[in-house]
Amino acid sequence: MEDYTKQLFGGSWTEQKLEILKKYLEAYNTALKNQPFKRVYIDAFAGTGYRQQRQQQYNIQGFFEELEEDESKKFLKGSAKLALETSPSFHKYIFIESNKNKINELEKLRTEHPEKERQIEIIQSDANEFIKNYCNKENWTNTRAVLFLDPFATEVEWPTIEAVAKTQCIDVWVLFPLMAVNRLLAKDPGKISYNRLNRIFGTEDWFEYFYKTRTLDDIFGQSVDIIIKACDFDRIGDFYKNRLRTIFSGVAEKTKVFYNSRESALFQLFFAVGNAKGAPIAIRIAEHLIRKI
Ligand SMILES: C[S@@+](CC[C@H](N)C(=O)[O-])C[C@H]1O[C@@H](n2cnc3c(N)ncnc32)[C@H](O)[C@@H]1O
Structure with a gap:
């Protein structure tokens, strides 16, 4: 039966994004399993x-309504859990989260995966700060990593992306917040968020790309x-891709592009x-998944 809950209430794009990640992690570990690298997620x-997914159901008039009871909330696996279930597995898992309550929940994953307890690192931090620092201090001679950047909105800053690229050892999936950036x-012109946009794009060139100056005669x-x-x-997505x-390297x-239930573009996955x-093969796999899922 068709799952109208997901279709109508925006669940499916989250599932698609996680399905792409999950399949990529499997392919990545399979491809590198006989290589001498420490693999980090x-x-x-x-x-x-x-x-948590709120579920809806038909009421007697045939319309959807949200159930308020707890039973109506379905718990589905998020990215951290899916990564832990990936087979072949990673050698190390680094989970970064700024919210203390969520950190407490993440800690429970150690109990769920006792065999991986020592391989899991859970860090309460701002993601940008942690990633920049980690990229500089890890020994990349024998380490390879996959990084998942799945923010709520415009949290990912360009210096973080630069630090990741500089290692030349990390494959990154990034959800770029199209709708939030479009609002900025x-x-x-008096309301443009110049500083925020500079932090996201790492340049001021966006202004010329996104705005035109017209000369008109006044009265x-x-x-x-x-x-x-x-x-x-x-155009926003093309600018970020460039x-x-x-x-x-690739x-x-x-x-x-992921859309909400009103068919407005929310995020673009890069x-x-x-x-x-490793770039040609990694890109071939990623594009195959993007096309298929
Ligand atoms: C879209 S959710 C991630 C969902 C997760 N990938 C999953 O599949 O379950 C974004 C998360 O980032 C956290 N967050 C927001 N700002 C952050 C920051 N600056 N550093 C680290 N985590 C942050 C939020 O608390 C939230 O849990």
Whole structure:
């Protein structure tokens, strides 16, 4: 039977994103299992290991309604839990989360996976700070990693992405917040979030790319410059992809846009590879998954 709950209430994009991640982690560990590398999974916005899905059901008029009782909440696996279940497994799992309550939930994953207890590192931190520091201090000679960047909105900053690319040893899946960035790119130039956008894109060039200046005559015949927003979601996504291309060995051409139940674009999923040697195969796998799922 068709799952209308997921279709109508926006569950399916979360499932798609996690399915792509899960399949990639399996392929990654399979491909590298006979190589002498320590394989690390890094979940920078780890959540709790599970996610709650409110369920809806038909009422007697045939409309959907949300059930308020606890039983109506379905617990599904989140990225951290799926990573722990990946076979072949990673040698190390790093779960970063800023929220203390979620950290407490993540700790329970150790009990669920006693065989991996010593391989799990759970860190309460800001993801940007931790990742930059970790990328600088890890010995990348014999380490390879997959990083999942799954923020709520615009938390991922460009210096973090740069630190990741610089290692040349990390494959990264990043959910870029299209809708939130589109809001920061205000129509009214006085309301544009310049600093925030600079932190996200790591450059000020976005302004020229997303805004045009038109010269018009005012009612007194004087020329005035007017700044007009000239971008759509495609253009925003293309700009970010091109930014990734400036620092990674490979970036998947194919990406996936996730929409909410009102069919507004929320996030765009990008894949980038640090290691030049491994890039072609990694990108082939990632694009296959993006196309298929
Ligand atoms: C979209 S959720 C992640 C969901 C998770 N990937 C899953 O599949 O279950 C984003 C998470 O990032 C956490 N978060 C928000 N800002 C953060 C930051 N600056 N550093 C680390 N974690 C942060 C939130 O508490 C939230 O749990």
